[in-house]
Amino acid sequence: MKKTTFIFLFTFLNCCFAFGQFNPNSIGVCYLQQDSSDYYNLTISLPYQTLQNQNIILDSEFKVVIDTATYIGQIIIFDSIGEIARFTNDENFLIQFWCENDGGIQYRPTLQTKIKKTEFKRPLKAKSKIQNICSFVIVNQIGHKLESLNPLTNANFEICGDYNGDGDIDCFIWTAPDNAQNCDGKPDNNLTIKLRVGKQDFELRCCGP
Numbered sequence: 001m002k003k004t005t006f007i008f009l010f011t012f013l014n015c016c017f018a019f020g021q022f023n024p025n026s027i028g029v030c031y032l033q034q035d036s037s038d039y040y041n042l043t044i045s046l047p048y049q050t051l052q053n054q055n056i057i058l059d060s061e062f063k064v065v066i067d068t069a070t071y072i073g074q075i076i077i078f079d080s081i082g083e084i085a086r087f088t089n090d091e092n093f094l095i096q097f098w099c100e101n102d103g104g105i106q107y108r109p110t111l112q113t114k115i116k117k118t119e120f121k122r123p124l125k126a127k128s129k130i131q132n133i134c135s136f137v138i139v140n141q142i143g144h145k146l147e148s149l150n151p152l153t154n155a156n157f158e159i160c161g162d163y164n165g166d167g168d169i170d171c172f173i174w175t176a177p178d179n180a181q182n183c184d185g186k187p188d189n190n191l192t193i194k195l196r197v198g199k200q201d202f203e204l205r206c207c208g209p
Contacts, residue, residue: 021051021052021069021070021071021073021140022046022050022051022052022069022071022109022139022140023050023051023052023140024140024141024142024143025138025140025141025142025143025146026046026050026138026139026140027046027050027136027137027138027146027161027163027170027171027195027197028044028045028046028047028050028109028136028137028139028195029044029045029046029133029135029136029137029173029195029204030042030043030044030077030124030133030134030135030136030137031043031044031045031126031131031132031133031134032124032126032132032133032134033112033132035124035126038116038117039114039115039116039117040114040115040117040120040124041112041113041114042112042113042114042115042134043110043111043112044075044110044111044112044113044137045098045108045109045110045111045204046093046108046109046137046139047108047195047202048106048107048108048109049200049202050109050139051069051095051109063097064096064097065094065095065096065097066095066096066097066107067095068092068093068094068095069092069093069095069109070092070093071089071092071093071139071140072088072089072090073088073089073139073140074086074087074088074089074139074141075087075088075089075137075138075139076137076138076139076141076163077120077135077136077137078135078136078137078138078161078162078163079122079135079136079159079161079162080159080160080161080162080169081122081162081165082162082163082164082165083121083163083164083165084120084121084122084124084135085115085119085120085121087113087115087119089111089113089139091111091113093109093110093111094109094110094111095107095108095109095110096108096109096110098110098206099184099203099206100206101206101207101208101209102208102209103208106206127158127159128187129158129175129187129189129191130158130159130173130175130191130193130204131185131186131187131193131204131205133159133173133193133204135161136161136163136170136171138163138170141163144164145168146163146170146197146198147197147198147199148198149169149170149171149172149196149197149198149199150196150198150199152172152174152196155174155175155176155194156174156175156176156191157172157173157174158172158173158174158175158193159172159173160172160173170197171195171196171197172195172196173193173194173195173196173204174194174196175191175192175193175194176191176192176194177190177191177192178190178191178192178207178208179208180207180208180209182207182208182209183205183206183207184205184206184207185205185206190207191205192205192207193205
C-alpha cells in the first residue's frame with residue numbers, strides 16, 4: 001500500500017538475499033499481460049516461500065529488485081485439465097518488490113516471458129476478477145504426486161490446477177473480501193487473492209492497511 005510513500009519511508013532498508021533454486025514441486029501463477037496474434041506475454045510469479053535459501057542481510061537502501069534467482073530447468077504451465085505448455089528456462093527470476101502493508105515489505109520471484117501460441121495445447125484465458133491470472137506453473141518438478149490439498153471452506157473458489165491431468169486438484173485460487181477494503185491494483189473489488197498448495201495459502205494480492 002502507500003504507493004507514493006513507501007520508497008521514502010524505507011530508503012534506509014535494502015534486503016539483499018542469497019537465493020538458490022526453488023524447492024521441489026514449487027507452484028506459482030501466470031498473469032496474461034498481452035495476447036497478440038502470435039504470442040502470449042506472461043508474468044510468472046511464485047511465492048517467496050518457494051525459494052530454497054533465504055539468507056537476509058540488512059543494508060541501507062531500498063530497492064525494487066533486490067536479487068535474482070537462478071533456475072535453469074523446465075517450467076510447466078497447467079490449468080484444470082492438465083499441462084498446457086512447457087519450456088526450458090534460461091533466464092533469472094527477479095526477486096522483486098510486490099507489497100508493503102502491515103506484514104512489512106514483501107518480495108517474490110518473478111519472470112517475464114514471451115511464448116508462441118503454437119506451443120500451447122489450449123488457449124489461455126485471463127480472469128479479470130483475479131487480476132488476469134490465466135494458469136498455474138510448476139518448477140523443479142520431482143515425482144508424480146503432490147501433497148494433498150486442504151479443502152476449501154467459507155471462501156469463493158475461482159480456478160483450480162491439475163498439473164499432471166490425473167483428475168486430482170493440485171492447487172487452486174480462492175478469494176475473500178479484504179476486511180480493510182484496501183487492496184492494490186485493479187479491479188476495484190477489494191478481494192484478497194490466495195493460492196492454496198497442499199496445506200498452505202499464499203497471498204497473491206497486496207491488501208490491508
